[in-house]
Amino acid sequence: MGIESTADDFSVGVSTFDGEILANAIDAYVPPEGGIHPREAARHHADVASKVLREAFTKSGIRPKSLSVLAFSQGPGLGPCLRTGATVARALASYLGIPLVGVNHCIAHIEIGKLRAGAKNPVTLYVSGGNTMVAAFESGRYRVFGETLDIALGNCLDVFARESGLRQKVGMPFGAVIEKLALGGKKLIPLPYSVKGMDVSLSGLLTASVALLKKGDCRLEDLCYSLQETAFSMVTEVTERALAHTGKEELLLTGGVAANRRLQSMIRAVAEEHGVKFETVETQFAVDNGAMIAWTGALAYNHGVVTPVEKSFVRLRWRPEEVEVPWAE
Amino acid sequence: MGRVSSPVLIKKGAEANLYLADWHGRRAVMKKRLRKEYRPWKLDEQIRKYRTVHEPQLMHEAKRAGVPTPMIFLVDVKNTTIIMEYIDGKQVKQLLSAISEGERQRLCFRIGQLIARLHECGLIHGDLTTSNMIVGLGGRVFFVDFGLGDRSGEVEARGVDLHLMKRALESTHYEFAGTCFESVLAGYGSVLGAGAVKSVLDKVREIERRGRYVAERKQEESSV
Numbered sequence: 001m002g003i004e005s006t007a008d009d010f011s012v013g014v015s016t017f018d019g020e021i022l023a024n025a026i027d028a029y030v031p032p033e034g035g036i037h038p039r040e041a042a043r044h045h046a047d048v049a050s051k052v053l054r055e056a057f058t059k060s061g062i063r064p065k066s067l068s069v070l071a072f073s074q075g076p077g078l079g080p081c082l083r084t085g086a087t088v089a090r091a092l093a094s095y096l097g098i099p100l101v102g103v104n105h106c107i108a109h110i111e112i113g114k115l116r117a118g119a120k121n122p123v124t125l126y127v128s129g130g131n132t133m134v135a136a137f138e139s140g141r142y143r144v145f146g147e148t149l150d151i152a153l154g155n156c157l158d159v160f161a162r163e164s165g166l167r168q169k170v171g172m173p174f175g176a177v178i179e180k181l182a183l184g185g186k187k188l189i190p191l192p193y194s195v196k197g198m199d200v201s202l203s204g205l206l207t208a209s210v211a212l213l214k215k216g217d218c219r220l221e222d223l224c225y226s227l228q229e230t231a232f233s234m235v236t237e238v239t240e241r242a243l244a245h246t247g248k249e250e251l252l253l254t255g256g257v258a259a260n261r262r263l264q265s266m267i268r269a270v271a272e273e274h275g276v277k278f279e280t281v282e283t284q285f286a287v288d289n290g291a292m293i294a295w296t297g298a299l300a301y302n303h304g305v306v307t308p309v310e311k312s313f314v315r316l317r318w319r320p321e322e323v324e325v326p327w328a329e
Numbered sequence: 330m331g332r333v334s335s336p337v338l339i340k341k342g343a344e345a346n347l348y349l350a351d352w353h354g355r356r357a358v359m360k361k362r363l364r365k366e367y368r369p370w371k372l373d374e375q376i377r378k379y380r381t382v383h384e385p386q387l388m389h390e391a392k393r394a395g396v397p398t399p400m401i402f403l404v405d406v407k408n409t410t411i412i413m414e415y416i417d418g419k420q421v422k423q424l425l426s427a428i429s430e431g432e433r434q435r436l437c438f439r440i441g442q443l444i445a446r447l448h449e450c451g452l453i454h455g456d457l458t459t460s461n462m463i464v465g466l467g468g469r470v471f472f473v474d475f476g477l478g479d480r481s482g483e484v485e486a487r488g489v490d491l492h493l494m495k496r497a498l499e500s501t502h503y504e505f506a507g508t509c510f511e512s513v514l515a516g517y518g519s520v521l522g523a524g525a526v527k528s529v530l531d532k533v534r535e536i537e538r539r540g541r542y543v544a545e546r547k548q549e550e551s552s553v
Contacts, residue, residue, distance in 0.1 A: 144496070145496075188372060195477060196456075196489050196493060197456045197458065197477065197497070198493075198496075199489075199493065229368065230372065233365075233369075236368070237344075237365075241343040243343070245343075267367075269366050
């Protein structure tokens with residue numbers, strides 16, 4: 001079983017050691033207004049924890065006593081949210097007398113992506129509300145080849161949407177709202193394009209987009225279109241650079257923003273140009289989810305990794321390079 | 330461009346194709362930035378033209394700063410193509426793992442000095458990786474690929490430049506990334522002084538702490 005609670009989602013997944021996903025229950029916190037307040041989100045997680053746990057047990061048909069290991073996302077993420085998930089995990093593991101495995105959230109995204117897409121050794125573009133990185137496996141670890149120098153891609157889109165007075169709802173997050181509006185965009189408005197090495201910087205793009213919005217001379221559809229085209233071109237360019245640099249033969253797109261069809265088409269075009277396989281993940285496994293924690297926990301546990309309770313403190317800035325990955329080839 | 334004959338593709342990069350060609354009897358590299366189908370035509374053209382114009386300018390300025398770069402023979406903005414001198418030598422990327430520890434540290438020290446010279450003159454390379462440095466046959470270290478470069482004297486821009494160097498070492502030469510980066514910094518400091526190293530290193534740390542979870546960062550800052 002895996003418990004995920006790094007940001008706005010509280011999720012519990014159940015996986016077998018062969019990678020069959022038996023349950024993936026998710027309850028997302030939707031703030032009444034504004035962004036995610038870490039403590040508000042943590043309170044939500046505490047409120048829904050027992051409900052989501054029960055749902056995962058019911059769906060999987062697994063009784064608590066048959067669990068062999070309990071995995072939880074140990075970081076990186078929002079402190080109060082991580083602590084809530086870790087507390088649930090510790091309590092349940094000690095009650096059942098089974099070992100804990102602390103899982104790195106970013107690595108879990110890559111592992112579930114590989115599992116669901118049937119990928120072996122891809123370059124992964126992982127784009128979400130909290131993370132934007134290009135990573136690939138080299139000599140025992142996932143190395144980050146490129147990432148954002150400031151804000152995450154999803155965060156950039158979310159803040160712009162909020163500034164525009166747009167509303168999100170369950171099943172229609174800000175990213176999807178912008179994607180829909182962008183389809184009505186006709187004019188490409190010049191916006192700052194900032195690629196530095198294999199890194200991107202998105203804060204200037206966000207500031208410029210919001211400034212144009214407040215000025216009121218541009219259609220919202222055109223702005224959404226231009227923001228998407230510019231931001232996605234930037235991450236696609238660095239992904240292509242990492243692909244050329246590593247010479248890998250698969251390209252995996254995952255994270256919450258992976259649901260965007262325009263981004264998918266750009267990444268697919270790069271994969272085709274380089275003659276590599278393009279892979280992406282179903283939305284329920286691309287967004288933050290418990291199944292990815294369960295599966296990565298199973299992989300780690302199979303290779304002798306366990307996390308003693310005294311070492312199960314949450315790690316807010318835990319980088320993927322810090323984790324040895326004995327299970328990947 | 331009529332004087333270019335028998336171009337042979339030597340590298341298909343992410344951004345441009347490099348051809349080895351004969352230009353007026355000299356061995357030359359032809360760098361052609363290619364249309365990227367994934368991005369809108371207008372944006373694509375802007376980016377390619379901008380980089381085709383700026384790269385030779387920055388290479389020229391780098392020379393004046395005392396950093397060896399290939400000589401530019403021709404710039405063809407319409408075809409987003411640059412023709413430049415071919416540097417016979419080896420990429421630092423290939424060399425680093427093939428030389429002794431002492432040579433490695435000396436090379437990294439030299440690289441640090443060259444980065445400092447660029448920064449001293451307000452130039453930012455923008456893509457400092459070991460693939461973009463060539464040790465010529467005479468032992469001179471050439472910097473290439475200024476396509477993502479910029480002019481800036483800000484500590485922020487210098488910090489990003491060194492951060493990229495550090496990450497390139499970590500992701501490609503993890504076995505000795507730590508000592509190599511220390512030598513780069515030592516070389517950097519030998520030109521710009523210890524104070525400059527400190528301020529730019531503080532910036533590198535700040536950059537590393539950025540990104541990933543904005544809310545968390547604000548929270549931390551307010552609680553510190």
